[in-house]
Amino acid sequence: MSEDQSTTRTAVAAARRVVVKVGSSSLTDGAGGLSRERLETLVGVLAERRAAGSQVILVSSGAIAAGMRPLTLAKRPQDLATQQAAASVGQGALVAAYTASFATYGQVVGQVLLTADDVTRRTHYTNARRTLERLLDLGVVPVVNENDTVATHEIRFGDNDRLAALVAHLVDADALVLLSDVDALYDGPPSRAGTRRIPQVHSVDDLAQVEIAGSGSTVGTGGMQTKVEAASIATSAGVPTVLTSTDLARDALAGADVGTLFHPTQGRGRARRLWLAHATTPRGRLVLDDGAVEAVTARKKSLLPAGIAAVSGRFSEGDPVDLVDTRDQVVARGLVNYDAKELPRLLGRSTRELARDLGPAYEREVVHRDDLVVLRGPRRRPAAPTTQKSESR
Template sequence: MSPHSVLRNARRLVVKVGSSSLTGPDGGLDPARLTALVEALAGRQLGGAQIVLVSSGAIAAGIHPLGLTTRPRDLATQQAAASVGQGALLAAYTRAFDAHDITVGQVLLTADDVTRRTHYANARRTLERLLDLGVLPVVNENDTVATSEIRFGDNDRLAALVAHLIDADALVLLSDVDALYDGPPSRPGARRIPIVRGPHDLVGVEIGGSGSKVGTGGMTTKIEAARIATAAGVVTTVTAADLVVQVLAGEDVGTVFLPIGVRGRSRRLWLEHATTARGRLVVDEGAVTALVVRKKSLLPAGIIAVEGSFHDGDPVDVCGPDGTPVARGLVNYSSTELPALLGRSTKELARDLGPEYEREVIHRDDLVVL
């Protein structure tokens, strides 16, 4: 089956749209552009597909109501704009999809919400139930409360993780650029790259940053999102928002990234890509071998040093003696508890401190090798 036919026949899709594709020259929401996107997605959903829309635009939608002329740079004002704009954005989607008798549901996520075991399962369960009920979820990062430490960073990465979370058939990343080119698209002779089969196809490709005054992403973030999604077995397409009808129809537009992994739900992909380490555990060579080669849990006996400040359940990097990260996982002890446990066996700790100390520092199920 060709990658384009996968998109044409996909029964479950995640579609991400960037701020620049929803706003007009003045930086505010453009109703015509939003309506055109909704019509394309509604047609596909009414044809039997399940769609999750990951939409940027909350901060952009709050710019004018707050009397601002440009996207704010400081976090507090960004959060204020998101607070005002999120309601306006969802109201616009609700009206537009209601014209097609499609109900939308808002899902706001932070990276912290979806890394802990119970929260990850809840996010998946909520999205699955909304889809089962015929609702079209509109997902965005919860910009009103997210801090720099717990941000996804951009909605491209969020969309890739959502595609993995719900085991989507395909991911479509829409922006104001129609495809990935082998150089700046404005350069004479630049050629569209129709298919990327793996990292080797990107060798020598010049990739720029964000091209929008209202967005935070760029082609770099889209390639990273494609890497995350394709590692989870999800076909990914990057194209312009005004080509959404063509890409959903399976036409040869944009750039298609072919899967390099196997589809299936694994929290470990989330641990690798959706978390930011709050600290570091330096371990000895024996522990490195146990984690990387033997696929074991991390025990106190193998830890040499504890760095940073973190709580039980936070993500931390596990580093070898030379400081190189070898794994990331969710720790079962805080940074204040751990130092007294280093170098000791779990049996010894249980005997001296109680049975609750006979537990792994990081369980294998909460650990991903980097």
């Protein structure tokens, strides 16, 4: 084991606060139903870590899978309504199983169901973070899952790997462990002769030539690609990540050379902006002139009506939208303060003018800088100042 790998794995072993994600395929039997034996084995490992003094947050898939057998579904449903019905039936069974299993170790669990909407809107985000922190302060093991029962296609995380990475940053975790039915990332399909385990990754750029396979599970949604993306999100937020199989969970948490270790690529940043970048699906697009692009990306200003050239999409106040330049390249994402029908008549006008003509309620930003995350910087500086540059906040 190299020195840097040893150092990072030691950090995982010493993590005071760790997020562990387990997939549906690791919790179900051959028929797709919930396996109490597999669940209890995992709980034993996590309870041991919790008893040793660490705080553990479990992001668990399995609600839909747990609901398949009671509903006599032979395979995971594809339509959203049936998925939500299965989740409604299965979520109770899943949490009841965790509650009973952790109780044998004298530990208490608390259910936390999230949608992307819950953690991108400002007040909801603050509440989600406060709730998780309080559960941990009380010695509870939070069991987090996406709220499949009410989530729509527009406000879904898409998979619990990404949710786990975002939760790890939300709670300032010291490590993230992604568990599945595959023991590591390989440089090709694991079934192919000569394929080798990739023990560590310093940057996702290291994987440019790696053939990453998809999911073969009939009960889960996330394949190896989603796990690599989740690791990228977590490590870009300064959280070391280990990807391995559920059978190797104890070794991974102990810092052993198992699975694939993803080293942190950046330091800690603002958690909410990470959620905006990775947990939201844009409902529309705002086309910015060059001055507005410069103001938003380089000078970290709010977006005002004067800098917007065009609007597309169907969105309401508070929805996420992409901010694009005149070449249709996305430069930022943010939560908009106007709906799609109202915004077009405001374009190109200063907030002072709008307040004079329409009332003081219109003297506000289209996207406030606190509700905005920059995804790409400007390609070039504008040739001359614009209204956005002089008025932006």
